Amino acid sequence: MAAAQTSIRAFFGLLIALFCVGSAQGGKLLVIPADGSHWTGMKPLVEELGRRGNQVVVVIPEASLSMGPSEHTTTLTYPVPFTKEKMKDTVGQNLDKFMSMDISTSVAKLQHYWKSLAMLSNYTVMTCEIMLYNKELMRTLQDYDFDALLTDGFSPAGMITGAYLDIPSIYMHGFYPCPLEIVSTRCPSPVSYLPRRFTHYSNRMNLWERTVNLLRSWLEPAACSRFYHHADKVASDFLQRETSIVELASNAALWLLDYGFTFEFPMPLMPNMIMVGGMKAGKSNPLPQVCLLFLVHFD
Template sequence: MKMAGLQMLLFFFCLGSVQAGKLLVIPADGSHWTGMKPLVEELGRRGNQVVVVIPEESLSMGPSEHTTTLTFPVPYTKAQLQEQMSSGMDYVVSTDTSADLGGLLVSFFSMEMLKTFTVQNAESLLYSKDLMKTLKDWDFDAILTDPYEPKGAIVGEFLNIPSIYIYVNHPCGAHFLTSLCPSPASYVPQRHTHYSDRMNLFRRTVNTVKALLQPLACRRLFSHADEIASRFLQRDTSMLEIMSHAAISLMRFDFDWEFPRPVMPNMVMIGGFSVTKPKPLSQVSFKNDTAMADSSNK
């Protein structure tokens, strides 16, 4: 989907009007923000009031063009965050994920590392009373967030505004669980299996077991976030329930790496969205090409 088409989609479905709107953005760090940033800046350039909320310490986030940036304090430094992510990536890269056990270990380790980090961010933002009051008083039309971290989804539920999620593959498959998408394990391979859509009986069995474990994996990943959300919203709830309220989900998947599967009407595929815009080819005159061909023939 082209950038202009995606922006118009957000305009009509989320802001509800061709008039400029007020959009709250709560991104996730790293490549998640790198992929979302061009969209956010373009929405701001087109006259929308875009407010981006980020932690004071992060790997890649900072002020962006045509937007207002607000920050909240976090209990770690950028150096500590870099060290944690570096050690985590070293483990993932050194683990053989071609084996079933290796894939399970990487999935488990990734969720444990993510759980600790995202809980710190969620508590830091949600209990910044002055900032949360500012966001409530702003009266936003919608929130754009990456549910890779739970804080944005909780804020959207608190403010009671339409939530637009922009997804990359979620560690526990929450993007498909919360949307109630059919997920036939007989031909949709789970992550870290390296299976294709043509599996023998053994692989279908392993794939089915992993699919059945997905809800348990999500419950473990969100165990602390569920408690924070329930305490902050002052009602018994869970992240899977909150994420099921998405008004629209933008699925930032690369079609070259995904298998066809059923999706819901509010799920929009935007594969290739993270790809750098290609540069135009250098201009070569036809006259020079003809001269070179003539000289080579001689």
């Protein structure tokens, strides 16, 4: 109960600091995003916070698939030992391998899930150590004296930086193989009607599917350990104490769950969790006049 109250107080404090439009001085927000679609979903939120008068600083590598300067923000970059073209080739090869794996049986799906954890683990730390051990960058971030951090659950660099700077952390988390938001917060996740990720089950499971679903739920802590295996070592070395990404994530002030409302099953949420699905959709264009006439005709 005390932990929940602390999370709620932290949540309202962040809202006041970052979203209050009429304040004389906005908050200072550090943003450490992950590449690809992760950034696509976070970017509208980041730009809106900057537009509302907050000082938003985004930290990205010099070479990335999709990240770059954004409106109403300050962008800091750090050098990396690879190019955008090299990243595209590596991602393309691994994606081809990932898509060609067999998922025709329950056993094959489990093998596919376990192999994908190891494959994606390498991406989580691709730029992590390079950023953290950039002394000039970390000194610059300390000088800013940020009020809060916004990062992606796929990016251990953001989580570790939040712990290093000792500032409240907001995690935008998607539908990843490691259910970090469930494991780290011990959020209720009833296996009787909530299918585990990548099982492709519905909420109406037969006895065999429920059994597999139960076994998959027991594997989730091990899955997070496998997914963040390299990141756990980086976090412990950098923070100079024995820790893990799951432990760091358990201290999150706020979770923004980037779930698609249309595709998810109802699930319990902790007090510091908010669903924000649809961030990648953007604003829709008005319907053409001919479509409006068609709808009126058949109403």
